Amino acid sequence: MIEVKDLRFVYPNGVEALRGVSLKIEDGEFVAIMGQNGAGKTTLVKHFNGLLKPTKGDVYVDGVNTKDVSVATLARKVGYVFQNPDHQLFCESVEQEVAFALKNFGFDQETIEKRVSWALQLLGLTQYRQVSPFMLSGGERKRVALASVLAWDPKVVILDEPTIGQDYAQKEKLRQFIMQLRTQKKTVVIVTHDVEFVAECQPRIILMKNGKIVADGSAKEILTNPEVLLQASVIPPQITQTFHYLKDIGLPTNVIDVYEARETILEFLGETKK
Amino acid sequence: MRFMVARESVEVIKTEKLTFTYAGRNEPSIRDVGLSIEKGEFVILTGPSGCGKTTLCRCFNGLIPHFYQGKLEGEVIVAGLKVNEHPTYELACHVGLVFQNPENQLFALSVEKDVAFGLENLGLPREEIRKRVDWAMKVAGVYELKDRAPYELSGGQQQRVAIASVLAMRPEVIVLDEPTSFLDPLGAKRIFEDIYKLNQKLGITVILVEHRLDLAAKYATRVIVMNDGRVLLDGDPREVLSLEKTRLLGVGIPKATRLYQLLKNDGIPLKSGKVPLTPEEAAEAIKEAFKSD
Numbered sequence: 001m002i003e004v005k006d007l008r009f010v011y012p013n014g015v016e017a018l019r020g021v022s023l024k025i026e027d028g029e030f031v032a033i034m035g036q037n038g039a040g041k042t043t044l045v046k047h048f049n050g051l052l053k054p055t056k057g058d059v060y061v062d063g064v065n066t067k068d069v070s071v072a073t074l075a076r077k078v079g080y081v082f083q084n085p086d087h088q089l090f091c092e093s094v095e096q097e098v099a100f101a102l103k104n105f106g107f108d109q110e111t112i113e114k115r116v117s118w119a120l121q122l123l124g125l126t127q128y129r130q131v132s133p134f135m136l137s138g139g140e141r142k143r144v145a146l147a148s149v150l151a152w153d154p155k156v157v158i159l160d161e162p163t164i165g166q167d168y169a170q171k172e173k174l175r176q177f178i179m180q181l182r183t184q185k186k187t188v189v190i191v192t193h194d195v196e197f198v199a200e201c202q203p204r205i206i207l208m209k210n211g212k213i214v215a216d217g218s219a220k221e222i223l224t225n226p227e228v229l230l231q232a233s234v235i236p237p238q239i240t241q242t243f244h245y246l247k248d249i250g251l252p253t254n255v256i257d258v259y260e261a262r263e264t265i266l267e268f269l270g271e272t273k274k
Numbered sequence: 275m276r277f278m279v280a281r282e283s284v285e286v287i288k289t290e291k292l293t294f295t296y297a298g299r300n301e302p303s304i305r306d307v308g309l310s311i312e313k314g315e316f317v318i319l320t321g322p323s324g325c326g327k328t329t330l331c332r333c334f335n336g337l338i339p340h341f342y343q344g345k346l347e348g349e350v351i352v353a354g355l356k357v358n359e360h361p362t363y364e365l366a367c368h369v370g371l372v373f374q375n376p377e378n379q380l381f382a383l384s385v386e387k388d389v390a391f392g393l394e395n396l397g398l399p400r401e402e403i404r405k406r407v408d409w410a411m412k413v414a415g416v417y418e419l420k421d422r423a424p425y426e427l428s429g430g431q432q433q434r435v436a437i438a439s440v441l442a443m444r445p446e447v448i449v450l451d452e453p454t455s456f457l458d459p460l461g462a463k464r465i466f467e468d469i470y471k472l473n474q475k476l477g478i479t480v481i482l483v484e485h486r487l488d489l490a491a492k493y494a495t496r497v498i499v500m501n502d503g504r505v506l507l508d509g510d511p512r513e514v515l516s517l518e519k520t521r522l523l524g525v526g527i528p529k530a531t532r533l534y535q536l537l538k539n540d541g542i543p544l545k546s547g548k549v550p551l552t553p554e555e556a557a558e559a560i561k562e563a564f565k566s567d
Contacts, residue, residue, distance in 0.1 A: 035458065036458050036460075036461075037428045037429040037430060037456075037457060037458045037461060038428050038429070083456075084375065135296075135298070135299075137323055137324050137328070138374065139323035139324070140323065140324065161455075161456070164374075164452075164455040164456065165323065165374070165452065165455065165485070166323065166485065167321075167322045167323045167485050167524050167525070167526065168485065168524045168525060168526035168527075169322060169523075169524030170322075170323060170524070171526070172524075193455075193456075193457065193458050193459055193462070194486070195459055196486070196488055196526070196529060199529075230460070232458075233458040233459065233460035233461060234458065234459050234460065235459040235460060235463060235489075237529065238488050238528055238529035238530045238552075238553050238556075239529050239530075239533060239553075241530075241553035241554075242529075242530055242533065242553040242556045242557050242560070243557075244553070244557075245553060245554055245557030245558075246557050246560060246561065249561060249564050258529050258532050258533050258536065259536075261533050262533065262536045262537060262540070265537060265542070265560060265563075266537075266540060266542075268564075269542065269563060269564070272564060
C-alpha cells in the first residue's frame with residue numbers, strides 16, 4: 001500500500017511542485033494520474049519509489065517511510081518506467097538492458113536468462129534481443145524500458161506516459177498487459193494525458209492541478225464531469241462528448257466507452273420503437 | 275480572347291520510387307514510395323509503429339541522406355529541389371521539422387534567441403532577422419515569452435517556441451512528428467488549432483505524423499496510411515478512416531467514427547452522407563435514428 005500524507009515538494013530552484021497532497025493507493029489498485037502539464041504528476045510518482053524525498057509530509061510504501069530507505073531498496077518493490085525512455089536506456093543491446101537491473105539485484109544467471117526471455121516475449125521484443133536500443137523507434141524503446149522494469153517483478157509498477165509513440169494495436173496490448181498485471185495483484189499507477197486510453201481501461205482517476213489533487217474517483221465519475229476536467233486541462237473522451245450532444249433526446253450522459261455507447265443506443269432504440 | 279483562370283496547383287513534395295535502407299540494416303525502412311503533395315494540403319501521416327513514417331519525413335528535409343547514412347534509391351523533390359543535391363540548411367528554408375518532444379529541439383537561454391538561431395546561421399542581415407523573429411513569435415503566440423528561458427516554460431509553450439523557430443525560416447512545408455504527445459489534452463487541442471490556422475491563413479502545407487487522431491482528424495484534407503514501409507492507403511480522411519482495413523491495421527481511428535461504424539454494422543438507420551470524425555457529427559448522425567418515422 002502507498003500512503004501519502006500532506007506531501008509538499010519544492011525543487012532546488014524554488015518551484016513548489018506539490019502543495020499538500022494526501023492519498024492512499026491500496027494493493028492491487030489501478031490508478032491513472034491525469035492533469036495539466038506542470039501539475040506535479042511526475043513529481044508525485046517519483047516519491048513512490050523514493051527518487052524524490054518530501055520537503056514536508058511523508059510517503060509510506062508498505063508502512064515504511066521512504067525517508068528511511070534507499071532508492072535501491074524501494075526499487076525492488078516499486079518499478080518506475082520513465083516518460084522518456086532515453087533517460088533510462090544506456091546498454092549496448094536490448095538483452096543487456098533488460099538484464100541490467102536483475103544483475104544489480106543479484107539474481108543468478110539462470111533466473112536472469114529466464115526473466116529476460118519472458119519480458120522480451122511479453123512485449124514483443126524478442127527479435128531485437130541483440131540490437132542496440134538506439135537503433136529502435138521511440139515506441140519500441142519505450143517497450144524496452146518497460147521490459148527492463150517488469151523483468152525484476154516489482155510489486156508496484158509505475159508507468160509515466162506509457163502510450164506516447166504507441167500505435168493503437170500496441171495500446172490495446174498495453175491495456176491487456178495492465179489487466180494481466182492486475183490479475184497478479186500488482187498495483188499499477190500510470191501518469192497519462194491519453195483520455196481515450198483511460199476511457200478504455202477505466203482505472204481510478206486522480207486529477208491534479210497546480211500541485212494539488214482536484215478530484216479523485218472512478219473513471220466514469222471523473223470523465224463525465226466536464227467542469228472538473230476542464231479545471232485540469234483535460235477534455236472528455238469523444239464518446240462522452242457525443243452523448244453530451246445527445247442529451248436532449250433523452251440519452252444518459254455518463255457513457256465513456258465505445259462499446260457501452262453502442263449498447264446504450266441499441267437499448268434506447270429498442271424502447272422507443274416499442 | 276479568353277483567359278483561363280484556374281487555381282494553380284503547385285506540387286511542393288514529390289517522391290518517386292523512394293526506397294531507403296539505414297546503414298547496418300538489411301531491410302529497407304521505406305519502399306517504393308510515390309507521393310505528390312500539393313501546396314496548402316493538410317496531410318495526416320499515420321500507420322503502425324515502425325511503418326516508416328518518421329523515415330519518410332526525414333527524407334523531406336534532407337536529414338536523409340545527409341545526416342542518416344544509408345542507401346537512398348528513387349527521388350525526393352521538395353520545393354523544386356532534389357533533396358540529395360542540396361544541403362540541409364538550404365532545405366530548412368523550405369521544410370521545417372517539429373519534433374515530438376520540444377526539449378530535444380530547444381537549447382538557447384531565451385525564447386527569442388532560440389527562434390533566431392536558424393536565421394543567424396543563414397547569415398541574414400540583422401534587420402531581416404529581427405523582422406522574421408518578431409513575426410514568427412507573434413504568429414506562434416509566444417511573443418510575450420520572448421525573454422523567458424525555454425526550459426522554464428510549460429510543455430505547450432515549449433512546443434509553440436519550437437513551431438516559432440521553424441516558422442522563422444518561412445518554410446512552405448511544416449512536418450510535425452506527434453507534436454502534442456507530451457501535452458495535456460487542452461494544450462494539444464490548442465496546438466492543433468494553431469497549426470490549422472497556419473495552414474489556412476498562410477497556406478503552409480502541413481504534414482502531421484500522428485497516432486492519436488481524435489483531436490486532429492477534422493483538420494486534415496488527406497490521410498496517408500503506411501504499413502511496412504509502403505503507402506497503403508491515401509485519400510479523403512472520412513473515407514480512409516472508415517475503412518475496416520484501416521482499423522485492422524491498428525490505426526487509432528476517432529471514437530466518434532468507430533461508434534458510427536458499429537451502429538451502421540448493426541443496421542441502425544443513421545444519417546447518411548459524410549462519415550463523422552467529431553462528437554458533434556456523430557451525435558447528428560445518431561439523432562436521425564431516433565426520429566419517429
